Amino acid sequence: MSSEVTEPGTGPTGAAPTLSEVAKRAGVSSITVSRVVRMPDLVAPETRARVEQAMRDLGYIPNLVAGALASARTNSVGVLVPTIANSIFADTVQGLSDKLEPLGFSVILAQSRYDASREDRMLAALLSRRPEAIIMVGSPATEEGTRLLRNARIPIVETWDLPANPIDAVAGFDNYKAGVAVAKHLVAQGRKQLAFIGGDDPRGTRRWFGFRDEALASGLAEPRRLILDRKDSGSVAAHARLPDVDAVFAANDAHAIGFMFGLRKAGLLRDGPASAQPVAVIGLGDLEMGRLISPTLSTISVHGDAIGRTAATLTLERGGERRIDLGFELVLRDSG
Amino acid sequence: MSSEVTEPGTGPTGAAPTLSEVAKRAGVSSITVSRVVRMPDLVAPETRARVEQAMRDLGYIPNLVAGALASARTNSVGVLVPTIANSIFADTVQGLSDKLEPLGFSVILAQSRYDASREDRMLAALLSRRPEAIIMVGSPATEEGTRLLRNARIPIVETWDLPANPIDAVAGFDNYKAGVAVAKHLVAQGRKQLAFIGGDDPRGTRRWFGFRDEALASGLAEPRRLILDRKDSGSVAAHARLPDVDAVFAANDAHAIGFMFGLRKAGLLRDGPASAQPVAVIGLGDLEMGRLISPTLSTISVHGDAIGRTAATLTLERGGERRIDLGFELVLRDSG
DNA sequence: TTGTTTCATGTTAGCGCTAACATGAGGCGA
DNA sequence: TCGCCTCATGTTAGCGCTAACATGAAACAA
Structure with missing residues (x-):
């Protein structure tokens, strides 16, 4: 010895x-x-x-590379997100990696940056590493991406949405219903001029449709829709572009907080309850920060980490329910 | 055909x-x-x-697994962060992956969760996949981790700090000096009772030492140090535990904003300039949010994405300067 | 012509490991 | 005692690909 x-x-x-x-x-x-x-x-x-x-x-x-080749098991999972520098997706990645790492799986991370052709390239790059599953935010933007995943013969988990024709498994929530819920609430509050601010990615757009349809169904005028680029800064000035609006649904909390900042400057923000606000603001994501600002931010709460953990579970189990709706919650605070 | x-x-x-x-x-x-x-x-x-x-x-x-075995090139880079659900590290991961992905490298992501033994396990797990380089936030917490990396014979980039004895390359800034800069500024502003709130991770601690040393050197009493767990919530109540304090350095912007919220509740926050604040608050990280709240947050600005991109570059080039100080910037706004 | 070079393609061996199937020693019941 | 089982370990072949070294045809200079 x-x-x-x-x-x-x-x-x-x-x-x-x-x-x-x-x-x-x-x-x-x-x-x-x-x-x-x-x-x-x-x-x-x-x-x-x-x-x-x-x-x-x-x-x-x-050497796991050699081991993987010999055993046909790579013990890795491919993860594709639009961007990791968005706390909401970062929570999902954290959730899934907390679940997978202890089991000996590695996470191969790729970003599409909301670019369909980059998404396809990253998907192919991921598949060429023979992961045992792929977890992605949303669904492939192109037919090619869908084809690649369908042919991969590994578990595929689409998250952050509930696609009608999923490739395999799903862990998300209904973005359309989230938009509906917000509009319903604002209508009940007596708001008349609604607006939506946010990106035009698939999930944001679904929220917009729910929001608009419900507003129209309630007899309101079609809400305005302001498409912002990914940088929050636009949201601060958004108010100037939305005169006469008395309620805003922001596609994420960062936009909502930026918008509130613009309202504050314009003297249109009260420290009182929602009923006192000249302009109601509802966000989505439930960032910690929303609880800290004044007035506190009303928001659609979504559990990004739970989505990640659920996706990881769907990755490991082949049987059972393959479509998990984790829901959302309209959290009402003081902003609207 | x-x-x-x-x-x-x-x-x-x-x-x-x-x-x-x-x-x-x-x-x-x-x-x-x-x-x-x-x-x-x-x-x-x-x-x-x-x-x-x-x-x-x-x-x-x-099949890149087979290709990697045959060619002894995996075209992958291991990345170890304490947690990805922290926008500041997420920026770094985004920066490095934006640089590496177009070159055909994949990112294998692992989280230590600020746990030394998990860090060692993740390091070993990463190495067993034979990455062509490892980029980590900070330095290994244990001797074992350091040994593993030293023996790995691949480029190793330590980030977010400037360790005295780096394993190989470094892309970061001087956390001690950041603490010094904040203390200097607060002293010049006439503040007397300083305090530090934040975690006790290595980089936070280094900031604390700089902050404390400078305060003492300026003839002030030793600042108080409040160690908060990772959940921001503590910061809101922090003020109650720091009576008589007239200036606070928070180890990150989220803590700073939470603390300001506590101040607001206590009636100790003005919408005027720094000189009007009963309690000055300085953060670190320069979150977008800090520009949106009122009063706007003074902060140490650090470019997380530049750290990531620089780390990626250090990974690809073996020659040249291996120690890159990306510096920081004290951005003075209205909070202190 | 003859040798040399270039170009396109092929042959061979092996990367480091593991699945699947031996092998052989000892134990043990009848 | 024999046959059979168990346990610990070994042998063989091959995962899918690429490095390194052929090979042979066409091009071309002298």
Whole structure:
């Protein structure tokens, strides 16, 4: 049982030590070392100790690339998000990776940046790494992307929405209904001139449709829709472009807070309850920040991390319900 | 030049088609297909067209796992962050992945959750996938982690700090100096009772030391230090635990904004300039939100995405300067 | 012509590991 | 005692691809 430590990580060639180098040092065959790494119970205690010592001596780190090729299991999951620099998707990635990492799965992360052709390229790039599942925010923007995923023969989880024809599994909520719920609430509050601010990505657009349809169904004029680019800054000035509006649904809390800031400057924000607000504001996402500002932000609360954890679960289990509606909640505070 | 499309993605065995299946269909050898994928210029146009048709017919997706094993190049980079659900690190991940993805590198993401043993486990997990570089926020918390990285013989980039003995490359800023800069500013403003709120992670602690040392050097009493857990909620109530304090440095903007909310409730926040504030508040991170609230938040601005892009560059270039100080900027607005 | 170069393509071996199937030693019931 | 089972370990082949080294045809200079 040698405990002499050679220059670690350095085989004869200066390359990382391999299974068979460990095997030679421990005086066993490669497969025994492999078993010590993966199924230690199958190896006699003394042999195991000898192998473990050899691994330590050499600073052996298993090569999962080779292991994956031999076993046809990569223990990895591909994750595609529009952007990670959006706390709401970051929560989802955190949720799923907290669930997957302890099980030995790695997360391969890719961003589409809301660009359909980049999305297709990233999807192909992910698939070429042979992940055991793919979790994405939303659904593929193109036919090509859909085709790629349908042919991949691995679990696919679409999140943050409830597509009518999912590729495989779904963990999300109904964005249309969220828009409806907000409009309903604003109408009940007696608001007359509604507006929607946010991006024109698929989910934002679905919220818009729900919002508009419900407003129209309630006999209001068609709400205005202001499409903002991804940078929040536009939201601050948004009010100037929406005169006479008395209620706004912002596609996310950051836009909502920016808009409120614009209202504050215009003297149209009260520290009182919703009923006192000249202009009602409802956000989506339920950022911590919304609870901290004044007036506190009313919002559609969505559990991004739960979406991630649920998606991870759908990834691991092939049977059972493949369409999970995690719902949303209209959280009413002081802004509207 | 057959254009008949067989059931895509389905070889004779129902498994994903391989290089040699494409080769057989195109009537060439495997290596020619491999060349079409990786070095199309080396292949005659007619042959290339034939191969590309065969790839399309079969729905061929190259297997990078096999390619990586054969070529000893994985085209992947391991990224370790404390948590991705923190917009500041998410910016860094976005920056580096925007730089790496177009070059064909994949990002393997892992989270330590500020847990040293999980960090070591994730580091080992990353290394076993043989990434061509590792980018991490901060430095390894343990000797073991440091050893693993030193022996890995790949570029290692530590970010968000400027460690004295880096493993390899560094892209960050001086957290100690940031603390000093804030204390200097508050002292110049005539503040007497300083306090620091934030976590006790390595970088937060470094900011604290700079802040404290400068306060002491200026003849002030030792500032108070309030250690908050990761959930912002504590910051709202923080004021109650810091009576008589007239200036606060918060380790991040979210804490700062929460603290300001507490001040607002206590009637200690003015909408006027910094000089009018009973209690000055300085944050760190320069969230968009800080510009939107009232009073606007003074903060140490750090470019998380630039850190990510710089780290990516350090990953690709072996020569040149390996220690890049991206600095920070004290942005003075109305809160302090 | 003859040798040399260039270009397009092929052959061979092996990356580091694991699945599947041996092998052989010891235990044990009848 | 024999046959059979269990347990620990080994042998063999191959995962899908690429590096490195052929090969052979056409092009071309001397």
